[in-house]
Amino acid sequence: MVDVKKLVKEIAFDLGFDAVGITLANDLDSSNEHFLQWRDSGYAGDMGYLLRDDPINAKPRKILNEAKSVISLLVNYYSEPILDPGCNYGRVANYAVGKDYHKVLKKKIKLFQERIKSNINCDFISRGFSDSVPLLEKSFTRNSGLGFFGKHTLIINKALGSYFFICELISNLEIEEINEEKGTCGKCTRCIDICPTGALSAGANQGTPILDARLCISYLTIEYKGIIPIELREKMGNWIFGCDLCQVVCPYNKKIKQTNWSEFKPASGVGHWLSLKEILSIKSDEEFHYKFCHTSLTRAKRKGLIRNAAVVSGNLLSDEALPELLSLAENEPDPVIREHVLWALSKYPNKKAQQICSKFSVSM
Ligand code: B12
Ligand code: SF4
Ligand code: SF4
Known part of the structure; x- marks a missing residue:
């Protein structure tokens, strides 16, 4: 009998992902409510994909009917900025200094799916993405034991900090959850x-x-x-x-x-x-x-x-x-x-x- 959790972790690390977490594919009602309040307050500006009538948000089964679990994968993108070259240069945020992560991670997630499929003896159905569907990726990542919400609203992982991309794999794999990572900002502001x-x-x-x-x-x-x-x-x-x-x-x-x-x-x-x-x-x-x-x-x-x-x-x-x-x-x-x-x-x-x-x- 294959230990699915162990297998998933091994494949993820082998492909270069920096951390992996797992949570059940349940709806996240309180996060959804928070999201709706947030956008009703106008905070989403004119980001059309967040303003749709019936957003996917916190409902993984809207993306994959057979969903049982959500695997979150973290990818450290941090590189130390070189010294400020002065008044003739504009600064680029760290996540954007290299190649387009959507393209790079799409290929990597596909490999992840293929490797899992070829290693388990059951029907494996999955959907994988990074920042390309309106699912509340941070909430699922927090629930999968990979970190906590910082006051900057990003997820903080104790080993990686917050400079990472999140990828999600929603699948029909029945895997035990990984416990929540505890952490807090304390009094820091x-x-x-x-x-x-x-x-x-x-x-x-x-x-x-x-x-x-x-x-x-x-x-x-x-x-x-x-x-x-x-x-x-x-x-x-x-x-x-x-x-x-x-x-x-x-x-x-x-x-x-x-x-x-x-x-x-x-x-x-x-x-x-x-x-x-x-x-x-x-x-x-x-x-x-x-x-x-x-x-x-x-x-x-x-x-x-x-x-x-x-x-x-x-x-x-x-x-x-x-x-x-x-x-x-x-x-x-x-x-x-x-x-x-x-x-x-x-x-x-x-x-x-x-x-x-x-x-x-x-x-x-
Ligand atoms: C829209 C968006 C933006 C918007 C709005 C950001 C925001 N904070 O909402 C803008 C354009 C500003 C933005 C900026 C950035 N983004 Co952006 N963005 C997104 C996107 C597409 C959706 C986020 C979203 O739904 N926001 C709406 C708010 C309401 O949802 P939320 O932040 O998840 O809020 C939850 C918490 O408040 C939570 N919650 C926390 N505590 C509690 C407690 C209780 C009691 C309850 C009920 C709920 C709750 O509930 C809410 C709902 O889940 C995600 C990808 C995705 N699909 O998730 C990437 C994403 C969040 N972005 C990312 C990145 C890298 C950035 C930037 C760093 C890029 C940059 N350097 O310029 C900045 C960071 C700015 C910042 N401080 O957040 C990464 C973050 C990775 C991480 N470590 O968390 C993501 C996950 C993309 C990815 N797949 O890697 N982004
Ligand atoms: S409050 Fe402090 S610890 Fe928390 S996210 Fe902000 S800077 Fe980081
Ligand atoms: S929330 Fe963070 S990313 Fe947005 S303007 Fe303030 S410091 Fe910059």
Whole structure:
């Protein structure tokens, strides 16, 4: 008789996953309720996939009818950022410095499914994914014994910290649960205190942590497609894609190991810093696609990334970016890009920048 739990763990570690946990495929009613309250408060912004009428959320059997268990797999993506190269560069969040994790992990999960199937003598049915269906992945991960919710709303694992991706495998395997990992933030509030936009708060519901996505730099720079509210632009600082500040200050991330996954190392993707000048000079969607199609930056598209680069340039007063901003102000037809470019130029104490701003009636 095969020890399924042992087998699943062995295969997972053999494929390079950094941690594995198991929970039953039951509906998570209290998490679902919390989610619905959260989005009804408007905190989901305009992330359409979270606003559907009957979300999958906490119901694994909506994804796989025969579901008996949910296996959570963690993938450490952390790489130490090199020193800040200065005012001509925008910072990329750690999860996005290497290859696009959706693509890399999809292949890995498929291998995981195939290996389990070939090792057990029963019908094995499963669905696997990472961040591609609207299931409350963090709640299932917490229940599978892999960590606890930190006040930054991410899952913290005592060995890995919080810089990891979560993958889920929902299947008809009947496996015993792994006990919940106990842990807590205690009195610490560093992430709430450091967040430049005030996106984090200890919610009213038993102190359940709340993130207002509309204020989160990660949402604004990756998911949000429109005009970034003026009062939030300076608070973005040098973040051009995503934000890690609430993780950088977390004591659970102080002694973590760098990733073993070559795909997620900076050399496989764009790295931790992007030249503002290079981003602002991308002329077409094709050029953008050619440069970034293997990375997570595709989510922002050319328009979003140039918009973000303009804001960061205005915040850092990048000298290298100035000629590109001037050229965009004269020639770029997209109204969202133009709005942010003119805002950035209004920050420069430079004659040409001021002339362009008065030409387009922007107050300095
Ligand atoms: C939408 C989304 C975002 C949004 C909103 C984030 C958020 N915190 O909700 C934005 C764009 C802002 C975002 C940002 C980031 N994201 Co994101 N995101 C998601 C996504 C797709 C859905 C999350 C969701 O449903 N949010 C809605 C809220 C209400 O749900 P929740 O956070 O799970 O809240 C639960 C808890 O509050 C819990 N709970 C906790 N305590 C208690 C106590 C009680 C009593 C109760 C009842 C409930 C409860 O109940 C709620 C419901 O489950 C998930 C993937 C997925 N399918 O799950 C990735 C995911 C959460 N993101 C991830 C990452 C890596 C990031 C970033 C770090 C990327 C970056 N560097 O820029 C940032 C981190 C920002 C932050 N501090 O959270 C990882 C997190 C891994 C981890 N360690 O936890 C995930 C899991 C993707 C993945 N598969 O790896 N993200
Ligand atoms: S990712 Fe940045 S903006 Fe979002 S909650 Fe964390 S510190 Fe705040
Ligand atoms: S910084 Fe402190 S409060 Fe925030 S998640 Fe880490 S331990 Fe918890």
